[in-house]
Amino acid sequence: MLIEVFGPGCAKCQTLEKHARHAAEQSGGDHQVVKISDYATMAIRGILSTPALAIDGQLKSQGKVISSDEIAALLKG
Amino acid sequence: MSERPGCECACASEKGAVPPPSFLRRGGWVLLALPVWILLYAVNHRISEWAAFGLFKLTPKSHLGEAVAFFFYDVPKVLLLLTLIVFIVTFLQTFVSPTKVRNALARRAPGIGNALGSVFGILTPFCSCSAVPLFIGFLRAGVPLGVTFSFLVAAPMINEVALGMLFAMFGWKIALIYAGTGLSIAFIAGLVLGRMSMERHLEGWVQDALKAPAMGESEEEHLTLAARIAEATQGVKDIVGKVWPYILVGILVGAFIHGYVPESFMAGLLGKKTWYSVPLAVAVGVPLYSNAAGVMPIVEALLGKGAALGSTLAFMMAVIGLSLPETIILRKVMRPRLIATFVGVVALGILLVGYLFNAIL
Numbered sequence: 001m002l003i004e005v006f007g008p009g010c011a012k013c014q015t016l017e018k019h020a021r022h023a024a025e026q027s028g029g030d031h032q033v034v035k036i037s038d039y040a041t042m043a044i045r046g047i048l049s050t051p052a053l054a055i056d057g058q059l060k061s062q063g064k065v066i067s068s069d070e071i072a073a074l075l076k077g
Numbered sequence: 078m079s080e081r082p083g084c085e086c087a088c089a090s091e092k093g094a095v096p097p098p099s100f101l102r103r104g105g106w107v108l109l110a111l112p113v114w115i116l117l118y119a120v121n122h123r124i125s126e127w128a129a130f131g132l133f134k135l136t137p138k139s140h141l142g143e144a145v146a147f148f149f150y151d152v153p154k155v156l157l158l159l160t161l162i163v164f165i166v167t168f169l170q171t172f173v174s175p176t177k178v179r180n181a182l183a184r185r186a187p188g189i190g191n192a193l194g195s196v197f198g199i200l201t202p203f204c205s206c207s208a209v210p211l212f213i214g215f216l217r218a219g220v221p222l223g224v225t226f227s228f229l230v231a232a233p234m235i236n237e238v239a240l241g242m243l244f245a246m247f248g249w250k251i252a253l254i255y256a257g258t259g260l261s262i263a264f265i266a267g268l269v270l271g272r273m274s275m276e277r278h279l280e281g282w283v284q285d286a287l288k289a290p291a292m293g294e295s296e297e298e299h300l301t302l303a304a305r306i307a308e309a310t311q312g313v314k315d316i317v318g319k320v321w322p323y324i325l326v327g328i329l330v331g332a333f334i335h336g337y338v339p340e341s342f343m344a345g346l347l348g349k350k351t352w353y354s355v356p357l358a359v360a361v362g363v364p365l366y367s368n369a370a371g372v373m374p375i376v377e378a379l380l381g382k383g384a385a386l387g388s389t390l391a392f393m394m395a396v397i398g399l400s401l402p403e404t405i406i407l408r409k410v411m412r413p414r415l416i417a418t419f420v421g422v423v424a425l426g427i428l429l430v431g432y433l434f435n436a437i438l
Contacts, residue, residue, distance in 0.1 A: 039209050039286075039410075040282055040286040040289075042213075043214060043289075048211050048214040049175045062176075063175065
């Protein structure tokens with residue numbers, strides 16, 4: 001699955017990216033983590049607050065750092 | 078027969094054992110934490126006096142003694158207040174997401190839109206690194222530029238934590254004055270900026286991004302009470318963990334003012350009768366980067382030394398509401414002329430508030 005992490009590069013965004021990578025490793029399977037820091041892309045994707053996380057193009061959370069467990073749960077279903 | 082009691086007992090103990098931990102885990106611990114908080118807050122003054130004058134054997138009424146007592150009293154007090162206020166605020170914020178606010182503001186007429194934008198600005202969870210996506214997202218959804226500005230001015234200017242701290246430390250009147258004037262500035266600034274049709278002063282890429290078609294929207298999430306309490310707890314950890322150095326610096330400055338700066342000096346510099354006290358307060362406040370909780374001890378010490386309320390409020394608003402880092406972030410979307418107008422209108426508003434309150438109080 002494609003995990004996208006959106007954020008301009010603040011501390012919170014880096015933490016979320018770390019959680020996403022951790023979750024991708026833990027849950028096995030074929031996952032790819034991509035970090036997007038371009039504001040124009042965020043705008044088009046409808047993101048209002050960062051950090052945000054999308055799985056396979058679907059926006060799952062924004063404005064908070066969710067844990068790697070929560071991301072793993074999102075990957076499962 | 079012999080098995081039945083055992084079974085019943087097992088069932089009963091299971092039923093009896095499961096609810097307490099899950100009740101606590103579901104946020105019930107908050108009810109237990111509250112009395113502890115109240116107790117700590119109640120004994121804080123006595124402990125601080127004992128620490129300064131008993132433990133360190135400083136002389137009451139001496140410069141050093143008063144400064145140290147202020148420090149020992151304020152560190153636990155500000156941290157305790159901050160913890161409680163951040164918890165309440167973050168809990169309330171789980172009910173207002175930027176997405177909900179954006180939808181409520183989309184295509185609002187000026188006036189009512191500016192009023193709503195200002196009010197939402199107080200409570201919406203917002204950090205300066207989110208300012209850019211939020212700004213573009215609002216405009217894309219059809220929130221008028223002026224209404225977006227009202228929101229953007231209110232969000233940092235009427236800081237929800239500052240509001241709570243002012244209420245707890247100085248009473249409801251000062252909290253109300255702060256909220257009321259902040260709202261008026263945000264309302265008027267947005268109305269004025271909206272009239273000036275500044276859309277063409279947005280950066281080129283922003284104007285392109287406004288026209289690009291949308292790709293998917295986020296789904297609205299529904300949270301349980303336990304999830305809201307968990308989020309509020311996380312908020313306390315994040316914010317208190319991040320701002321305590323600012324608080325420490327703020328309290329050190331406050332303690333110095335409290336113990337060493339003579340009353341006549343402060344009353345002269347920031348007093349009602351000094352015509353330049355308000356611009357001076359704003360000029361000193363803007364480059365200072367702190368947060369709501371860090372400024373409070375300084376505000377406390379300034380007011381204690383006879384600084385006028387208008388000048389002190391102006392100082393506080395300049396520190397919290399007009400921060401350099403946020404301006405730099407917003408510069409990414411706004412051309413210099415627009416950002417200068419934005420900063421100018423807000424600064425003017427703060428000056429007016431300062432003079433107004435020095436005149437009437």
